Amino acid sequence: MKDIIAKIKERFTDKILKSEEKSARRIYIEFKPEDIPTVAKFIFRDLDCRFATATGIDTPQGIEILYHFSEDATGKMVTIRTVILEKKHPQINSITPIITGAEWIEREIWELLGVNFIGHPNLKHLLLIDDWPEGKFPLRHEHES
Amino acid sequence: MNLRLKALTKSIWVFHAACSPCNNCDIEVLDLLTPRYDVERFGIILVGSVRHADALLVTGVPNYKTKERLKKLYTQAPKPCLVVAVGGCACGRVMFAESYNSPCAVDEVIPVDVYIPGCPPKPEAMIAGIAKLIGKLKGK
Amino acid sequence: MKILFNYLIFPGFLFSACVGLIAGWVDRKVTARIQWRLGPPWYQNFVDIVKLLGKETIVPEGAKLTFLLSPCLGLLSVVLLATILGKAIISPSESFIGDIIVVLYLLVIPAIALIVGASASRNPLASVGASREMKLVLGYELPFILSIIAVIVKSVGSIQIGSILNHQFNFGSHIASPSGVLAFIVAIFCMQAKLCFVPFDASEAEQEIMAGVLIEYSGLPLAIFKLTKAILLYAIPLFLVALFLGKDLSPVFITGKYIILLVIIILIKNTNPRLRIDQALRFFWGPVTLLAIISIGLAIFGL
Numbered sequence: 101m102k103d104i105i106a107k108i109k110e111r112f113t114d115k116i117l118k119s120e121e122k123s124a125r126r127i128y129i130e131f132k133p134e135d136i137p138t139v140a141k142f143i144f145r146d147l148d149c150r151f152a153t154a155t156g157i158d159t160p161q162g163i164e165i166l167y168h169f170s171e172d173a174t175g176k177m178v179t180i181r182t183v184i185l186e187k188k189h190p191q192i193n194s195i196t197p198i199i200t201g202a203e204w205i206e207r208e209i210w211e212l213l214g215v216n217f218i219g220h221p222n223l224k225h226l227l228l229i230d231d232w233p234e235g236k237f238p239l240r241h242e243h244e245s
Numbered sequence: 246m247n248l249r250l251k252a253l254t255k256s257i258w259v260f261h262a263a264c265s266p267c268n269n270c271d272i273e274v275l276d277l278l279t280p281r282y283d284v285e286r287f288g289i290i291l292v293g294s295v296r297h298a299d300a301l302l303v304t305g306v307p308n309y310k311t312k313e314r315l316k317k318l319y320t321q322a323p324k325p326c327l328v329v330a331v332g333g334c335a336c337g338r339v340m341f342a343e344s345y346n347s348p349c350a351v352d353e354v355i356p357v358d359v360y361i362p363g364c365p366p367k368p369e370a371m372i373a374g375i376a377k378l379i380g381k382l383k384g385k
Numbered sequence: 386m387k388i389l390f391n392y393l394i395f396p397g398f399l400f401s402a403c404v405g406l407i408a409g410w411v412d413r414k415v416t417a418r419i420q421w422r423l424g425p426p427w428y429q430n431f432v433d434i435v436k437l438l439g440k441e442t443i444v445p446e447g448a449k450l451t452f453l454l455s456p457c458l459g460l461l462s463v464v465l466l467a468t469i470l471g472k473a474i475i476s477p478s479e480s481f482i483g484d485i486i487v488v489l490y491l492l493v494i495p496a497i498a499l500i501v502g503a504s505a506s507r508n509p510l511a512s513v514g515a516s517r518e519m520k521l522v523l524g525y526e527l528p529f530i531l532s533i534i535a536v537i538v539k540s541v542g543s544i545q546i547g548s549i550l551n552h553q554f555n556f557g558s559h560i561a562s563p564s565g566v567l568a569f570i571v572a573i574f575c576m577q578a579k580l581c582f583v584p585f586d587a588s589e590a591e592q593e594i595m596a597g598v599l600i601e602y603s604g605l606p607l608a609i610f611k612l613t614k615a616i617l618l619y620a621i622p623l624f625l626v627a628l629f630l631g632k633d634l635s636p637v638f639i640t641g642k643y644i645i646l647l648v649i650i651i652l653i654k655n656t657n658p659r660l661r662i663d664q665a666l667r668f669f670w671g672p673v674t675l676l677a678i679i680s681i682g683l684a685i686f687g688l
Contacts, residue, residue, distance in 0.1 A: 228346065229309040238345040249439035256432045283422040285413075288429055293596035296443060296603040299436070323440045323603040 130181040156209045191216040212239040256288035260298035266305025269365040270332035300327040306334045308346045319355040396471025405615030406430040442604035451505040456609035459498030466491040473546040480547035506601035514597025518588035524669035529575035531677035532568040538684040553631040567680035584657040622646040
């Protein structure tokens, strides 16, 4: 029985940019933004992992988004990492058509960081008020409080 | 002191109005109803509907969405209604004073009668706050 | 003149309200002691009512006059019930034929007042509470009436509380027989549901539907509803004492028997969780009705 990390590495050998094992149960694998839907579909459907959450951060290189998947049987967490280099109008394919549970977290990443999710069915404000000024994304570094 | 106010000091029904707090203050408020600090001996019980409330316990920093609802809640409570701001966030916003999502403190939305600072305030501090509230009512 | 005194002072409004509020305090104090707390002082319920009288009454927009009239309906019927019951117990010869049927009718009216008031408040949560209360009334009315029929059969067919009391005085309490015990158990369950106590208080569930039926009430109408509940707490156990334990009703014994029933109510209240409304309905129309029918059968055969 190969464990899930070996399976991911075997399936996507040419697409993995970097992989980092932080501990025995925690691994970070980096991909390009275009490959995210295929990888997410593989991990969610074929490997039967649970989508835990997604996090986003504004770094000097670009906007980095992490998708965390959890294999509940063994306690391993696989994190898919991608950096969107275009900072003026960042966009990435949405994984909501594959994983319905990702709808709200992608809305939150959009409204706080400004990442446009292509193919998202319902991109509206979630936490902030509906008439929040356009183009102001609070968690970006250039936004003043 | 007339009968109405005297009866109010001996039986205060509280309604918990949480404006999206971190829930630490809510846990400490729940502590007050447990056997160790038992506030029912003062006549205080937790009610489910805001129309039965004599005191609103406000926790958390109001953001743009909860500011409107807090104002509505205050108008829905039958007067005389007291407002207690529990916790540092409700008193003066502490570290969230310059945050992007907090426009004002609680006392700019509704008039506050008692402030109970702390993060979270200990149950003893809350009981002291209630005693000060009753003293303030009696002094009226 | 004497009727007015009976209705308003003793054994009518003032007396039953005071006894009911003190009984409510006993309930709160015993519950607190079971939970290792101290509990409120003896005058707490009285202070609650006085405080409620001093708050403003808010009438929701669009609520018609029924909103304000239905609490009064409940209070008036329950005070009449307490008067009839009190007079029947003090002087059994003064009760009239058919007064047990009048009492049964009057016992349903507070529940109807609650339902009408909740439906008139124009609040969706109140309508959920009202529908639950309707289902509960449908549930417990049937076994309650069946257990009363068992008592009537045992007292050789008399429908007058006075003659039921005389029958027990001559032949022993109705509870001292198999059919009486079964009917008494059925009546205790129905009493718990009539008083809206746990495990049958789904209509006024605090945490679930934000005080359900009473959500829009404040000030004077709320005080009237609380008074109605207190007087019910006095009247229904007294009714059960008269029907089942009515051998010796001198003041000392009647107080003792009333306190025993109160203890049973409080014990059931503190040891049970709240039932869902469909579980409560299945409970009343299943085992409880079966028990009531068995007790009627046993009563017909003279047991």
